[in-house]
Amino acid sequence: MSSAFRSSRAPLLTTYALLVYAFLYFPIVVLVVYSFNGSGVGGFPPSGWTFDWYRQLFRDADLWAAVLNSAIVAAVAVAISLGLGLPAALALDRAQFPGKALFRRLVLLPLILPGIITGLSLLMLFVGVGMKLSLVTVTLGHGTALISVATTEIFAGLQKMDRAQEEASLDLGANHWKTFWRITFPNLRVSLIAAALLIFTLSLDEIAVTFFLIGRDNTLPLEIWSRLRRGITPEINAISTLILLFSIVTILVWYRLRTRTQQAGESPAAAALLPSSLEGEHS
């Protein structure tokens, strides 16, 4: 490292960065602390440490029904988005066809498009064909919106893959089907698991698209949403704390898996959010 990098003491910048982290984590810490607060969601200082809200939460049948609904929706959404994201990533990586640029734009758009637009346009489709709103429509919505995440994640995995193995397999007489299952798929396994984890979490937390497609049965975020309108208790802090805990664990596992398939120093997920991310280096 040259002199340019040795001067990495920048007290002002370091302080500023710490303050930004404080800003990012302050609400989260408050939320968790008050989930143990005996005297309600607000006030200062918190007083009367208790697990009551967690006990109440574990007895709350409606909430657990919503958790189950969300888990089912998320599991099917993972299957849909991976089932279509995998071929989409392969197509973007390997095939040339008319309208490819439009296809790429269309697949990726939900990544950045506000959920309200995806939600509303799907609502119009479902109403138009006379489909009743239910967890099925919610699942289709999640699956569709999250193909974008699956595609970028798997595409990144494909870019890192060693092409020579596939070529060798084909040269040695294996057909495409066999090559896919013996070479391509095993090589992508880590990317697929990582993508599945991320998509599961995102679906579990999704609220904007769900808001428009929900029928009688609530997903967890919608159940919480409807309770917020009735007034808030630390029970919501408690369930939020558990949601956060689950999200943090899956995000960290996803991150570890993701970095395993990439070179050190590269920034996972960043590429996924850049507009030019799916312009393959080799095609």
Add this chain to the structure above:
Amino acid sequence: MYSRVYKTAVTIPPLAWVTIFLLIPYAILFCYSFWSVSSLQVIVHNWNLQNYTQLFRNPLYLTVLLRSIRIAGAVTLLALLLGYPLAYYLSFHAAKRKDLLYQLVIIPLWASYLVRGYAWKTILGSDGVLNGFLQYLHITHRPVEFFLYSPFAVILTLTHIYTPFTFLPIYASLEHVPRNLVEASHDLGTPPFSTFLRVILPLSLPGILAGATFAFVLTLGDFLAPLLVGGSSGIMISNIVVSLFGAAYNWPLGAAISLCMLLLVVALLSATERLEKRFTIS
């Protein structure tokens, strides 16, 4: 190397799905935006531009639209002011802790939107944590009402939610700044701040543009934070859309507003992409 059958097999299923569940719905949205609602609350298919003219003539919609743009602008600016220095710190000064610090930004990026919005609600409320704290210190004696249910609360909450989104592309572009250019600038005796202004900042412009686009677009389309912490003075354009699709029952007008948003997103993305290509060294 890949046969035609292979290419067709991987292209057709996602293409078909995306056509049915994204392209056709956008087309329906487009059609609706030119229809209207009769006095009997029936949607009539008489093609006209009425919805669009109403959008720009009705002072209510215009006020809310301008407020939404102001809020989105404020969030974008704040997210850049918080996200850029953070990304810069991570990229140039964090050394060994880089990986850990990066993960600490990724967590709030992907973790539940609702949970974080709700957290701000409990902090800013009239009997919330902040008011409790101020009274505890005897700075105020009765609850301050304007923390919650104001545009301020919306800006604060959305800045918190979208700062990691802004951070990410900026960090990616800073990571791609060739370090030998920075070294060359130093070696030629340029003071650090000039090096930043003349070398690093221009090279990170694509990331800034992408980050600003995310923050702006996502804020403009947000309807949950205004419902959660905004109150009536924090209503944004997407809330109007929600009510037009609900109680107000005017799908065509709601569709017209949504379509404008969709076109804005696509236009901003194209502009960002074009600028990104121009400013990226390959």
